[in-house]
Amino acid sequence: MEILHISAECYPVAKAGGLGDVVGALPKYQNKLGHVARVVMPMYRTKFLHDNEWDVDFKGHHRLGPRSFDYTIIKERHNKLGFDLYLVDIYGLLDREKIYGYDDDVDRFAAFQIAVVDWLRHWQFKPDVVHCHDHQAGLVPFMMKYCYDFNYALSGVKSIITIHNAQYQGWIGWDKSFYIPNYDNWKHGMLEWQNSINSLASGIKCADKVTTVSPSYLEELRHAANGLENLFEYEKGKSVGILNGIDNEVWDPATDTYITHQYSIEDFAEGKAANKKVLCDQFNLDETKPLIVFIGRLVGEKAADILPDSILASIYSTQKDVCFLILGSGEPDVEWRINNLTAQFPGNYNAVIGYNEKLSHQMYAGADFLIMPSRVEPCGLNQMYALRYGTVPMVRSTGGLRDTVVDMGDEGGYGIRFIHASVGDVIHSVHRAVEVFKQPEVLNAMRTRMMEIDNSWDNSAQHYIDVYQSL
Ligand code: ADP
Helix, strand or coil: CEEEEECCCECCCECCCHHHHHHHHHHHHHHHCCCEEEEEEECCCCHHHHHCCEEEEEEEEEEECCEEEEEEEEEECCCCCCCEEEEEECCCCCCCCCCCCCCCHHHHHHHHHHHHHHHHHHCCCCCCEEEEECHHHCCHHHHHHHECCCHHHHCCCEEEEEECCCCCCCEECHHHHHHCCCECHHHHHHCEECCEEEHHHHHHHHCCEEEECCHHHHHHHCCCCCCCHHHHHHCHHHEEECCCCECCCCCCCCCCCCCCCCCCCCCHHHHHHHHHHHHHHHHCECCCCCEEEEEEEECHHHCHHHHHHHHHHHHHHCCCCCEEEEEEEECHHHHHHHHHHHHCCCECEEEEECCCHHHHHHHHHHCCEEEECCCCCCCCCHHHHHHHCCCEEEEECCHHHHHHCCECCCCCCCEEEECCCCHHHHHHHHHHHHHHHCCHHHHHHHHHHHHHCCCEHHHHHHHHHHHHHHC
16 A cells, blocks of 8 residues: 655654654554555754755645745655655745744644645655644645545545644634635535634544544543544544554664663663663762653643652652652743752752753663653553663553553553552652562563563554555
């Protein structure tokens, strides 16, 4: 089959979170299965753009409301990522360093989607399936079906949308409805949810299939979906939850060049200890104590706001028998509180505010435990990376965390699970971690079990193919 993935992120071109990891890996694994998967994304001004060679594939123009814009599609020359990668350049809109966070994001991603669909109707390869990711590609199924400029040429192409995070929906006021190229007015309900154009809701209504990044998340969305609960209930017949995989080639402690000491399941005890020492030296932490890390966006969804109080109480209640290291960025008040604690507990606590891919790998390798108290976790990749690196995940039992982590108290378990995103539950889990750390044989047996688990895309990539084929 021929598949075109449309996304705002793709690792290593541009990544803000799990979406980037998924789109950077899934197409590669689909190609390995004998299909042809390609990716199209905006041409941000990132390092990857400057470090690689490109050919112009197509030049076109269209309108965003009254404004006409030119766009250029370029293609990476050497198939470096294991799939064909296309970037869309739109002068004045997509030529930025960051992915999101600009005042005109609505205009940027509307123009991106229009350019992609316009290119598609001219393109030499007609994909069998267009695979849209999150709300930044959510209007594509509508445009393919109901916009007069495109629907004739694209009528045979199926579409699916994958929801990586339903909190963000791409709301557009009706005052900007003229951004959408001329469409069948009887269908305006297919754009709408609760009195605004809602890109994600439109994708869910118009795509031929809807997938979420874990089975549990699909269940949860029927009850908590930031206003879209009824829509998920209504569309459940065409929805399916497929657990994300991880890219075992990128995330492999035996070959990972981001970490200082490579190791495998054969020698993880020495390997992890050496990586831990590097981290502890760098961040002034006591390497003899259990090291718990957090890596991620410092936002309410990740329950980052409860981390400062949980850490403070855990350090006191264990009589300083535990260390914490935090890496992340997000809400300014949470960043401030996380940073502020560093002065209070030298030797037991440190934090880096920012995004740092290399450091994140060193942390997966050097930590003993990785904590994720998330309120919402559609799939979560961190816990799967932790498992691969022999680091015990401590997770709230929700979404994909529930689907991937078995508590160490259960038969064959290898993680620590807790129920509430609360300070009390985190402290209790920290005490469990401190206890198990005192029993190296138990801990190492658990590490062996977790490193044997195969969470790679090999399985899930085939699930997506099955979904496409069902169309
Ligand atoms: P999200 O909801 O943010 O997409 P996921 O668990 O699906 O969460 O994916 C998070 C990805 O982003 C992981 O690869 C994680 O290592 C990475 N990540 C998050 N924050 C940072 C950071 N500050 N520095 C480096 N990597 C980060």
